[in-house]
Amino acid sequence: MASIAMFCNISILDQNWYYRLPSILASSFTIAFLLHYLIRRFGRHHGRDPPSPPGLPIIGHLHLIGASFPKSFQALACRYGPLIRVRLGSEAYLVASSSAVAEEILKTNDACFLSKFETGPTHFNIYRGTGFITGPHGDYWRFMRKLCVTRLFGGAQFDRFNSIREQELAKLVKSLMKWSEEGRACDLNVELETLANNVVCKMVMRRRFLLSDLRCKEMRRMVSEIMDIAGKFGVNGLFGVLSKVDLFGYGRKLQEALWRYDDVMEEIMKDYEENSFGSSRTSGVEGEKDVMDILLETYRDENAQVKLTRKQIKHFIIELLMASIDTSAATLQWAMAELINRPNIFKKLREEIDSITGVNRLVKESDVENLPYLRALVKESLRLHTAAPMIPRECNQDCKINGFKVKSKTRVLINAYAIMRDPDMWEDPDKFMPERFLHGDDDDDFRFLPFGGGRRGCIGYTHVYMIMHTTMAALVQCFDWKVKDGEHVDIGVALGFTGAMTHPLLCYPTARFHPF
Template identity: 45%
Template structure:
């Protein structure tokens, strides 16, 4: 009490107490305000830059018919890491090798999941099934290991080498019929290549093809094309937010997708039952009938399904969804890559001539190019690599950031969608000289080194790289080699129109129609 009465405005102790109290209150306040200002400045500084946008639509006005090309132009103007707002959808766009390396190597685990794609609410398969879009975790790791060690491993694929050879001969037979002088007619090479890849995958996956009674492969091909087209259209509709949902309702695309998937599910249900009957060990007269020695993908998946001690128990739905991923990821992409390869070769006759000379020197003309020959055909490998560089089968891929992290000095927040533009990355002049030129010779030197470089990522990199790369590289070189080995290719006039088609897939805008001219009859001695 005495202390209080002693303090008065004239007393120096009073002013010392007032000043000290004010200091204790003001300094934290100033520090707090400075921290807010610094945080705001840091946040603004570290957010990836954005091109000029418009209200409501954001950056949609920057996007032309060919999405990867439009995004490439944005990166060239505004930088390799950009924030984009496409209507109601937002993402970060990555467009050069340095940024790709940070995402797919330095911070690989943080970007090991993919966001939902294709309006999953319309799918009959839950998001946690399948393989391509499932979040990173125990289930994904199990399927990845199963794919690389058994389902799509090199030894497994080589067990079906005769299937790949048989389908290749079927393609050559069809083209030879077009080349007959008395009935010479143009050939839609793209359609023929699509049929080949679809048949090959169908026979390796489930031992069926379009020549069968039910024509299962043909049905699957039609369903996969429909599903892929509708999924892309529905995903692009996400940019319109609620308006997209309204348009989707009136267009009925969701119902169409559900219907196509239901047809696929019904077809696979029958195929699974047939395989189950084949795999069951039957006891007749005290004798056991053994399961088939060469198991296809469905056989292996059913083994896992029936294994009570498997690390992960697969359901029938998981199996069907996984098979859908195989067809979507393998059929269209592989056939598209071979179309681009043939289109570039026809438009570059000197390259075609050089490739044919190499094949004649190594293989000769008495037998077809085999998978075992490819290691001795460096120029053929270079042609395939250069095709995939210019025309990646998956020109853009999506990843999702799990936790806040820094890329290229910018902050990428958790749950952000990151779009890697493979098309732009593999045409970047910082990584490639004359990047838009078809020049296979660039891959003849230090091929392995270039394949490890993040400027060349046709199949992705790291954990989420395409598991079907072995299948693609088993089919593509031998088919392209055979087409060069046994046929000349004529077109009506000038050069083939290799314009890139509209949309996100960067496929050919026009059908690859040409006239095959038989040089050597592959059926005299097919080896």
């Protein structure tokens, strides 16, 4: 009886709420609108605020944002100026859309913007607060940046990874040769993802993955699952408290996936400590060490400036995998799409490669410096199709940008997409013209930001450049390409912040040169 009475009470309560819902929603919108107006009218700090488009209560400016965030922000900048304030749900951002404003943020006031902010479902992230790539500026970030530049990826260590890059490129060419022999179309993006995944996994944990591509695939599947689940939180993350509510169980699934990854990484680290790490330390052979070796050596160093934790190491590894694999594959996919759609540029690049390598060997990393058109083509592809069209920063102290006052803790998005397609800075900005990069180096030019800028710029840009140069050269040198079900690649950009391609790149490779 008690249970029946309880059920009746709940049913009546539900009905009352149902009939009262429209008036509750109307009241909420009215109160939110009044609060928003009062804050804007009386709550401004001293100094000029950046302009802001008219917004709506609760959703802010979401109604002005289309399928592509970078394009939408570019359109708003054309109307309201190169530095604007937008509110997406409960989160407010400053959006910078010109090279001059980007230079103020990334160079003139670089010290004020050395922090980044975490996006997505951070409340369900078991590694929350231990990030390097997405972490705040501080002792840990400075220590890890120095370690990356001096030992993990820079100098001699970068050269030691040359053999991994060459081996994986050879595997890619052999795989495509098999598709060619069978006369079947391949998904080039899958092939490029495999290349990028294997290279990064073997650079980071060579002792674990060198002899097993299957293990690399398993690691990739695990990381993809985590990224997939995190992406499914969707729009609820934009509305304050809703970001902490696990509406559809994705928070639980994300934590479970992260704990599975954590268990695998703990197993790998223990294996290194019991076997590989000890032998590399006693032998003193620096060339035998991979990234995990060096991280564990630093972890055990009692005199290290910052004492690493196991949690930080695990988070650092997954950040590397997430940041490297998809971006490298996506940039290569875009470059190949542009080349396939432009036979004259394809032919010009092939002629340059043949003039250096002849018809007897596969292109090498050492050839890149003698291939200026290849380097220009890669830059032009990165300009039009950067893998990071929105560069995040967080202000860590009050400053002025473009004459406007910016307060500490303000989140900033630099619209690299808009800057690298600015008609005031680039001739025919939407046209694919590698020649524009043949007459000067724009790496330090704030018109060209495929890897961010300032001290928080991408530490792995030399790796991405080398992978792109040699892979593009090999694909042009060894194969002719035909698009499945059409003459041209359908170039479309996926939804959201990223610059990923909408459709898979399905092509028939026809062998032209057999290097093996």
